[in-house]
Amino acid sequence: MSEVKIRSGNELVVEGAIAAGCKIFGGYPITPSSEIAEGMARELPKVDGLFIQMEDELAAMGAVIGASLGGKKVLTATSGPGFSLKQENLGVAMIAEVPVVIVNVMRGGPSTGLPTRGAQGDVMQARWGTHGDHPVIALAPAFPEEVFTTTIEAFNLAEKYMTPVILLLDEIVGHSHEPVELPKEGEYEIINRKYPDKVEDLAIYKREMGEPPLRPDFFMGYPIHVESLEHSDQGYPNTVPENVEVQQKRRLLKIENHKNEIIKYKTHFTDDAELVIFAFGSMARSALEAIKLLREEGIKVGLFQPITIWPFPEEQLKDVVKDRDTLVVELNWGQLIYEVERVLKDNKVHSLLKMTGMAITPNEIIDKIKEIKNA
Amino acid sequence: MLDYEKYLRYRTFPVPWCPGCGIGMIFKAVAMTFSKLEWEPNDIAVVSGIGCSGRLSTYFNTNSLHTTHGRALTFATGVKLSNPDKHVVVFSGDGDALAIGGNHFIHACRRNLNMKMVVINNNIYGMTGGQVSPTTPTGFISTTTPYGNTEPHFNTVELAKAAGATYVARETVNRPRQLLKVLEKAFKHTGFAVVEVISNCHINLGRRNKLKHPIPMLDWINQQTIPIAKAKDMSEDELELKYVVGEFVHRHRPDYFEVYENKVVKKAKGE
Numbered sequence: 007m008s009e010v011k012i013r014s015g016n017e018l019v020v021e022g023a024i025a026a027g028c029k030i031f032g033g034y035p036i037t038p039s040s041e042i043a044e045g046m047a048r049e050l051p052k053v054d055g056l057f058i059q060m061e062d063e064l065a066a067m068g069a070v071i072g073a074s075l076g077g078k079k080v081l082t083a084t085s086g087p088g089f090s091l092k093q094e095n096l097g098v099a100m101i102a103e104v105p106v107v108i109v110n111v112m113r114g115g116p117s118t119g120l121p122t123r124g125a126q127g128d129v130m131q132a133r134w135g136t137h138g139d140h141p142v143i144a145l146a147p148a149f150p151e152e153v154f155t156t157t158i159e160a161f162n163l164a165e166k167y168m169t170p171v172i173l174l175l176d177e178i179v180g181h182s183h184e185p186v187e188l189p190k191e192g193e194y195e196i197i198n199r200k201y202p203d204k205v206e207d208l209a210i211y212k213r214e215m216g217e218p219p220l221r222p223d224f225f226m227g228y229p230i231h232v233e234s235l236e237h238s239d240q241g242y243p244n245t246v247p248e249n250v251e252v253q254q255k256r257r258l259l260k261i262e263n264h265k266n267e268i269i270k271y272k273t274h275f276t277d278d279a280e281l282v283i284f285a286f287g288s289m290a291r292s293a294l295e296a297i298k299l300l301r302e303e304g305i306k307v308g309l310f311q312p313i314t315i316w317p318f319p320e321e322q323l324k325d326v327v328k329d330r331d332t333l334v335v336e337l338n339w340g341q342l343i344y345e346v347e348r349v350l351k352d353n354k355v356h357s358l359l360k361m362t363g364m365a366i367t368p369n370e371i372i373d374k375i376k377e378i379k380n381a
Numbered sequence: 382m383l384d385y386e387k388y389l390r391y392r393t394f395p396v397p398w399c400p401g402c403g404i405g406m407i408f409k410a411v412a413m414t415f416s417k418l419e420w421e422p423n424d425i426a427v428v429s430g431i432g433c434s435g436r437l438s439t440y441f442n443t444n445s446l447h448t449t450h451g452r453a454l455t456f457a458t459g460v461k462l463s464n465p466d467k468h469v470v471v472f473s474g475d476g477d478a479l480a481i482g483g484n485h486f487i488h489a490c491r492r493n494l495n496m497k498m499v500v501i502n503n504n505i506y507g508m509t510g511g512q513v514s515p516t517t518p519t520g521f522i523s524t525t526t527p528y529g530n531t532e533p534h535f536n537t538v539e540l541a542k543a544a545g546a547t548y549v550a551r552e553t554v555n556r557p558r559q560l561l562k563v564l565e566k567a568f569k570h571t572g573f574a575v576v577e578v579i580s581n582c583h584i585n586l587g588r589r590n591k592l593k594h595p596i597p598m599l600d601w602i603n604q605q606t607i608p609i610a611k612a613k614d615m616s617e618d619e620l621e622l623k624y625v626v627g628e629f630v631h632r633h634r635p636d637y638f639e640v641y642e643n644k645v646v647k648k649a650k651g652e
């Protein structure tokens with residue numbers, strides 16, 4: 007029989023990262039993410055890994071990118087203010103196509119905001135936080151086992167698509183301690199970055215349109231150049247418009263063209279539902295509880311729970327919801343609802359949006375559903 | 382082929398620096414040092430920030446990484462952590478190293494990873510057209526100090542010393558022989574080594590301060606240059622605005638990995 011442990015979401019990120027083969031963590035403490043740094047500081051030296059507390063989040067982001075180029079799987083973790091600081095160097099990982107996993111345990115913002123309170127206010131920052139057009143993968147698990155497996159998935163996607171992957175927890179998911187039964191080694195897939203058989207002309211970024219680069223790491227025998235400037239196939243600075251277009255499009259399409267392989271979501275009680283709730287992270291938990299209670303009263307509601315937030319699960323959401331009404335529940339004053347409204351433009355989209363530092367409770371969701379029903 | 386040519390990435394040439402710029406000379410001196418020490422190009426990572434000095438990484442035929450303004454040391458730290466037995470060399474301008482990257486600079490000195498840093502101090506923001514930098518001499522005209530710089534300027538060497546760097550030297554582009562000597566010692570040193578090289582930006586600093594051609598600008602640097610032995614007998618006032626050159630620090634302190642292995646890994650593994 008598998009062992010049942012009591013774990014917080016943040017602790018499960020640590021276990022997931024170690025299971026995925028993470029060897030270097032660079033971080034800077036910030037509530038409510040610090041348990042991830044603390045856990046990595048404890049665990050990494052046991053697995054020939056290395057933990058470093060950098061002088062700030064910019065430094066932490068730089069360090070993990072450098073270490074990834076050196077061939078290691080890397081993790082950094084932060085929250086709101088720190089996530090803001092990471093944005094510039096996050097762009098380096100995007101333009102230079104470097105696999106890194108960044109955890110943002112979301113707290114109330116803006117600014118120092120509400121350090122100890124949960125929120126879901128950084129989903130648009132995760133998409134557009136760094137300047138310029140860029141590809142993004144962002145994942146938002148809700149349930150304990152999901153935090154573990156999604157952390158592994160974040161590493162797998164980073165390595166497969168040679169890109170930063172943002173793991174969005176919120177304070178509620180990060181800090182709730184719950185019983186969890188974790189899959190064992192061998193029961194989950196581990197993906198490592200692919201290397202080219204040989205590197206012709208040092209063209210480390212030359213791939214078919216929409217494919218991630220096959221690049222050796224540093225010190226593998228090729229004098230490769232990795233650039234934060236726009237670059238040629240060789241990685242050398244380049245501003246020729248035709249080349250810029252190819253590089254920019256290839257980076258965007260490497261996510262866009264593979265989005266149906268990337269996107270993960272769950273549905274709960276959607277088959278016979280009259281209305282489908284859209285909620286992620288801790289709010290998916292509140293919604294599921296509300297749905298169970300409503301069903302006891304004979305009110306049939308379902309839940310579409312995206313685990314992949316970016317790329318946004320457009321087709322999947324449309325397929326599940328069909329022509330039914332939707333209720334978007336977010337712990338913010340309205341962010342992902344704009345995506346839902348765009349995708350379900352012919353449906354009725356209701357909203358329950360709030361950011362007061364407290365969770366939106368199942369009872370609030372029940373009241374909202376009844377209000378919609380009785381309207 | 383000259384013995385340092387294998388370190389030059391000719392296919393990315395021509396280099397972008399203005400005619401007469403001191404960076405080219407520093408470029409050659411570093412390549413010659415690699416050659417002298419017989420470091421294999423594959424065992425070297427050159428990491429640089431943003432600016433004229435930051436462009437250097439593109440032109441070394443080694444592993445190389447061009448990063449963000451001020452942050453080169455942070456990326457370099459990661460590269461070194463992932464490959465402790467490889468050589469990591471960082472280039473930064475004075476703005477890169479001491480303004481936007483000042484925090485990373487002092488912490489890199491404190492941490493003592495076995496990396497080398499060359500700070501190219503041309504006393505100005507060269508790449509962006511001549512704005513004031515933390516090392517611009519007080520009184521000098523820049524585009525953002527049109528009435529003269531009123532702020533005091535940083536002393537890179539004193540900063541590195543105080544922050545704990547285990548090798549610290551300063552040279553100027555006028556002294557190639559001495560520069561080669563300190564680069565060699567710095568690169569052989571185990572620990573965080575800082576070499577500041579005073580360089581000429583006659584275009585973006587000199588032009589506005591009656592030093593618009595390379596020769597007068599280099600002459601001016603020469604006039605300000607005082608060997609460390611001579612400086613010992615000079616007062617603080619006499620040394621104001623002077624570039625004291627030579628080796629300032631050469632000390633042993635266990636480097637980051639030595640400490641990590643002995644004090645962390647062994648405990649964590651219960652050995």
Ligand SMILES: Cc1ncc(C[n+]2csc(CCOP(=O)(O)OP(=O)(O)O)c2C)c(N)n1
Pocket residue numbers: 431432433434435449450473474475476477478501503505506507508509514
């Ligand atoms: C975050 C950020 N801020 C500002 C800039 C613009 N910028 C580019 S280089 C530079 C200063 C360069 O001066 P220095 O570091 O002294 O190097 P030099 O060009 O003189 O070698 C600045 C301000 C930037 N690229 N990134």
